[in-house]
Structures are given as structure tokens and as C-alpha cells.
Amino acid sequence: MLELDTVTAGYDRRAPVFRGASLTVAPGESVGLLGPSGCGKSTLARVAALLHRPDAGRFVLDGTEVTAWRHRAPRELRTAVGVVFQQPRTAADPRLTLADLLVEPLRATGRRAEAAARLAELAPAVGLTPDLLGRRAHEVSDGQLQRACLGRALALRPRWLICDEMTAMLDASTTAALVAAVETYREETGAGLLAVGHDRVLLRRWCDRTVEWKDCLPAEEGP
Amino acid sequence: MTAENVLRALDAVSAGRAEDAVLSVRDLSVRFRLRGGRTVEAVSDADFDLGAGECLALVGESGCGKSVLASALLGLLPGNAETSGTALLADPDGAAQTDLIAADEKTLARTVRGRRVGLVPQSPAAHLTPVRTVRSQLEETVRALTGTSRRARRKAAEDAAERAAFPAGHLDRYPHELSGGLAQRAATALALIGDARLLLADEPTTGLDRDLVDRTVDELRRHADDGRALLLITHDLAAAARIADRVAVMYAGRIVEIAPAHRFFGPAGPRHPYARGLLDALPDRAFTPIPGMPPELSALPEGCAFAPRCPLATELCSNRPEFTANLACHHPEHPRA
Numbered sequence: 001m002l003e004l005d006t007v008t009a010g011y012d013r014r015a016p017v018f019r020g021a022s023l024t025v026a027p028g029e030s031v032g033l034l035g036p037s038g039c040g041k042s043t044l045a046r047v048a049a050l051l052h053r054p055d056a057g058r059f060v061l062d063g064t065e066v067t068a069w070r071h072r073a074p075r076e077l078r079t080a081v082g083v084v085f086q087q088p089r090t091a092a093d094p095r096l097t098l099a100d101l102l103v104e105p106l107r108a109t110g111r112r113a114e115a116a117a118r119l120a121e122l123a124p125a126v127g128l129t130p131d132l133l134g135r136r137a138h139e140v141s142d143g144q145l146q147r148a149c150l151g152r153a154l155a156l157r158p159r160w161l162i163c164d165e166m167t168a169m170l171d172a173s174t175t176a177a178l179v180a181a182v183e184t185y186r187e188e189t190g191a192g193l194l195a196v197g198h199d200r201v202l203l204r205r206w207c208d209r210t211v212e213w214k215d216c217l218p219a220e221e222g223p
Numbered sequence: 224m225t226a227e228n229v230l231r232a233l234d235a236v237s238a239g240r241a242e243d244a245v246l247s248v249r250d251l252s253v254r255f256r257l258r259g260g261r262t263v264e265a266v267s268d269a270d271f272d273l274g275a276g277e278c279l280a281l282v283g284e285s286g287c288g289k290s291v292l293a294s295a296l297l298g299l300l301p302g303n304a305e306t307s308g309t310a311l312l313a314d315p316d317g318a319a320q321t322d323l324i325a326a327d328e329k330t331l332a333r334t335v336r337g338r339r340v341g342l343v344p345q346s347p348a349a350h351l352t353p354v355r356t357v358r359s360q361l362e363e364t365v366r367a368l369t370g371t372s373r374r375a376r377r378k379a380a381e382d383a384a385e386r387a388a389f390p391a392g393h394l395d396r397y398p399h400e401l402s403g404g405l406a407q408r409a410a411t412a413l414a415l416i417g418d419a420r421l422l423l424a425d426e427p428t429t430g431l432d433r434d435l436v437d438r439t440v441d442e443l444r445r446h447a448d449d450g451r452a453l454l455l456i457t458h459d460l461a462a463a464a465r466i467a468d469r470v471a472v473m474y475a476g477r478i479v480e481i482a483p484a485h486r487f488f489g490p491a492g493p494r495h496p497y498a499r500g501l502l503d504a505l506p507d508r509a510f511t512p513i514p515g516m517p518p519e520l521s522a523l524p525e526g527c528a529f530a531p532r533c534p535l536a537t538e539l540c541s542n543r544p545e546f547t548a549n550l551a552c553h554h555p556e557h558p559r560a
């Protein structure tokens with residue numbers, strides 16, 4: 001279970017981006033968080049991805065409270081969550097080839113030995129062909145780079161996936177292809193999904209249920 | 224009438240009174256030579272007209288060449304670009320036309336960009352100068368374009384802001400003090416200062432919420448309704464469906480179909496398999512991606528570039544289909560409506 005309980009977070013304690021937000025995602029469930037930009041839902045995605053520490057409230061992931069970490073959240077929890085952002089260009093190290101990008105998390109966690117085998121699974125799962133794997137960010141399109149960023153998020157087989165506006169820059173066909181890749185992964189692993197975005201039509205089609213971000217707090221909404 | 228004559232007649236109609244065209248593009252190609260002898264065929268044989276009061280949406284995947292086409296029309300291509308073909312821009316007085324492809328940089332900078340062609344940019348944040356207020360940027364642009372007196376500059380800047388629905392009360396703000404929507408309107412106001420008859424909007428809604436997308440494109444539509452010609456370059460089919468009169472679909476550097484928007488988005492749908500695939504990928508339709516990925520513009524196949532992904536491909540498709548009657552396909556999906 002991924003549970004955010006009356007969480008307050010932001011970059012300035014006196015003026016948090018949002019206050020008292022509560023949201024749960026059950027194992028294997030997919031939840032779409034809908035709302036306009038600039039309302040703090042990206043910050044909430046960062047909290048859920050263990051990249052931003054909440055100022056108040058509780059964050060419980062698979063039964064472990066992870067509200068009060070100092071510099072970095074504990075590794076075993078961080079590796080349980082994969083995250084994909086809107087802008088692949090700022091999220092990907094331009095010096096790496098797409099192949100290195102895909103298995104970067106394995107290297108970072110000392111599992112270099114598994115990299116080749118995992119790469120062979122990940123590349124076709126996100127639709128990257130061998131000739132693309134040898135290229136760097138500036139040699140591929142936004143859509144191809146975002147495929148690599150999704151592959152990287154899946155590299156450690158996370159139990160949770162956070163997608164923050166993953167497809168906002170992409171055309172309809174690439175969007176549908178990336179969503180299909182996420183859903184195939186979830187079918188295989190039973191991972192839960194929090195998809196954050198502003199495209200109501202897309203998130204309603206994609207997710208089991210959607211939650212509307214109203215007045216800077218998520219409020220439940222029908223499926 | 225023979226079938227061919229019928230097609231020609233229909234073509235003439237949908238080409239929209241070519242003599243009234245604000246912009247008339249013929250056989251426009253853009254190539255980039257890379258080191259190692261490779262050539263990127265970014266745009267090939269683009270052919271279309273755009274009339275006053277009309278909005279043409281140019282749609283396709285990122286990297287399909289549509290932004291290069293826009294840059295070519297503005298004379299903003301990098302030095303290693305090789306262009307051919309023509310892009311005739313009508314003169315406001317109806318006298319001579321300017322060929323945007325052949326014109327030299329001096330002509331483009333002095334008489335075209337900002338004056339006769341307004342650009343609504345993809346990223347207003349990058350287009351606005353962060354250290355100056357919106358008012359000062361608008362007035363500076365007025366000065367550069369017209370060199371009028373101080374008073375007249377102030378008035379012209381305020382008029383442009385009003386045309387772009389930018390609130391007068393925010394004119395003295397800096398770009399970082401504006402919301403995404405207002406920054407986009409400020410950039411649009413800049414594009415409107417010269418009262419250009421042709422507006423080029425390059426992905427104007429990327430990263431905006433749906434509400435803001437709707438408002439932004441509705442405002443662009445209003446400028447077309449005021450008699451401007453609007454070329455909307457976008458990957459957002461919903462935005463195109465909202466305001467376009469016609470839709471041009473680009474794939475691997477080529478326009479493969481131009482269709483009236485009501486047919487394209489209506490029950491009949493487009494005729495080109497790629498265009499149909501794009502629509503089928505929408506989440507309120509089949510939500511099924513087109514298999515595979517587009518080819519590299521530096522390694523295009525001999526025949527139809529869509530063939531490896533096309534459900535209807537046959538041997539015939541190893542010959543490239545010509546773009547005639549607004550379509551480039553050997554096996555279009557349904558007879559001409």
C-alpha cells in the first residue's frame with residue numbers, strides 16, 4: 001500500500017505548495033491524479049517517489065513509515081519506486097547512451113553483473129531497437145528518449161511506478177505505446193501506479209480510478 | 224467528366240482559391256548535410272496554400288520535420304541547410320510576392336519576420352527576456368518595427384496586448400511573475416505587433432493544461448477570424464480538432480494527406496493509413512499505438528516511408544506514392560468523400 005496521510009510539503013516551510021493531502025494506492029492498483037499545472041501535484045509525485053521529504057503528515061510505503069528521512073530515503077524503499085517525469089531532456093544524462101541510461105539504476109546499486117541480461121529484457125519492453133541503444137540523448141527524438149526513461153524506471157523491477165506527466169510532450173501514438181508498455185509491466189509484476197497529469201481523457205482511460213486535485217487537495221472521484 | 228478531371232476539380236476547390244493565398248508553398252524541400260556524407264531529408268516536396276481567415280493544422284510526431292518547415296518559412300534554418308522550392312508570401316498591397324525561401328537575410332529581418340509573419344513560439348519562457356517587463360518588451364518591438372514616437376509606441380504596445388487578451392494591469396510585470404497562460408499571451412502579443420497577415424504557431428500549447436490549451440487555441444482562432452492566415456504546428460490532435468479548417472499530416476518529412484478538418488475528425492476520417500493510425504491512438508478512440516517507430520530522416524527507405532508500419536502495404540508501396548489530390552498513398556482507406 002502507498003499511503004499519503006494529511007501530508008504537507010513544499011520548498012518553504014512558511015508557504016508549502018500543498019497542505020493536508022491524503023491519497024492511497026493499493027497494491028496493483030492504478031490511480032490517476034488530475035489537476036491543473038502549478039497546483040502542487042508534481043511535488044506530491046516527488047513525495048510519493050521518495051525524492052522530496054514531506055514537512056508534515058505521514059507517508060507509509062508497504063507498511064514502513066518513510067516520513068522522516070534526512071538526506072535520502074532508505075535505499076530499499078527508494079528502489080521499490082520507479083519514477084518517470086515529463087521532460088526526458090532534463091531527466092536523462094546527455095553523456096550516456098540509451099543502453100547505459102536503461103541500466104543506470106543497476107550500476108548505481110552495485111548490480112552491474114545483471115545489467116546485460118536486464119537490458120535485453122528492457123529494450124524490447126519499451127520498444128527501443130538495437131541501433132537506438134547506442135545513441136545519446138541528442139541523437140534521438142523526445143519520444144525515443146522518454147522510452148529510455150521509462151525503461152530506466154523499470155530497471156529495478158519496482159513495486160510502484162510514479163508517472164508525472166509522462167506523455168505531455170508526446171504525440172498520440174507514442175503516448176499509447178508508452179502506456180501500453182507500463183500496463184504490460186504491471187500485468188507481469190502486479191506493480192501499483194500513480195499517474196499524475198492534466199489530461200482527463202487519457203487518465204480516465206488508463207487508470208482504475210482518478211482523483212481530482214481540488215483547491216490544492218486531492219478529492220476522490222469516480223472511476 | 225473523367226475521374227481524373229473530377230479529382231483535379233476537387234483539388235482546385237480544396238487548395239482554396241490559390242490566387243487569394245496569403246502563403247503558397249510549392250515543392251519545398253530542406254536537406255541537412257552531416258559530416259560523413261549523410262543527408263537528413265527533413266522536409267521533402269511540401270505543397271500547400273493557406274488563405275486569409277484560414278487555419279491549417281500541420282500535425283505529426285516530434286521529429287517528423289514540421290518544425291523545420293516552420294523555421295524554413297521564417298528563414299531561421301541553420302547554415303548547413305539546403306533548401307529548394309518556393310514559399311510565396313502575398314504582399315499586403317497585393318503587389319509583388321516575396322519568396323521566403325529565396326529572400327536574403329536582410330529582407331527577412333527587415334520586412335518579413337515580425338512584420339508580415341508573426342511567430343507564436345513553442346516556449347514563451349525562452350522567447351521573453353527575463354529581466355524586462357512585458358510592456359518594455361512590447362514597446363521595444365514596436366520601436367524596432369516602426370520607429371514611432373514614444374506615445375505611439377505605448378499605444379501600439381497596449382493595442383497588441385489587448386489583441387492577445389493580455390490584461391493591461393499585468394503589463395508592468397516581469398515574465399517570471401506570469402502564469403504559463405499569461406506568458407503565452409505575452410508572446411502572442413509580441414507576434415501580433417507588426418499586424419502580420421500570416422501567423423505561425425509552433426507547438427504553442429506544449430505543457431499547458433487542457434483548459435489553457437483550449438483558451439490559447441481559441442485566441443489563435445480569433446486572429447484567423449480577424450482575417451489572418453494561421454499555420455498551427457502541433458502534435459496535439461485535440462487542439463487541431465478544435466480550431467483547424469484543414470489538417471495536413473506530415474510523416475518522415477513529407478505531407479502525406481491534407482483534408483478538411485470536419486472530414487478528418489468526423490465519421491469518414493482521414494484516408495492515409497498513418498493519419499488513421501494517429502487518430503486510433505487517441506485515448507478516447509482505440510488507444511492503440513501504431514506499431515514500430517518512424518524511420519530516420521537520414522536513412523529513408525526508397526518507397527513509402529510508412530510501409531514498414533502500414534497494415535495495408537503491398538509490393539506497390541516499394542515505389543514512393545506521389546502526392547496528388549491531397550494524398551500520397553497507393554491504397555487509401557476509403558474512396559474520396
Ligand code: SF4
Pocket residue numbers: 495496497527528529530531533534535536537539540544551552553554555
Ligand atoms: S503507400 Fe502503401 S505503405 Fe504507404 S501508406 Fe499507402 S498503403 Fe501504406
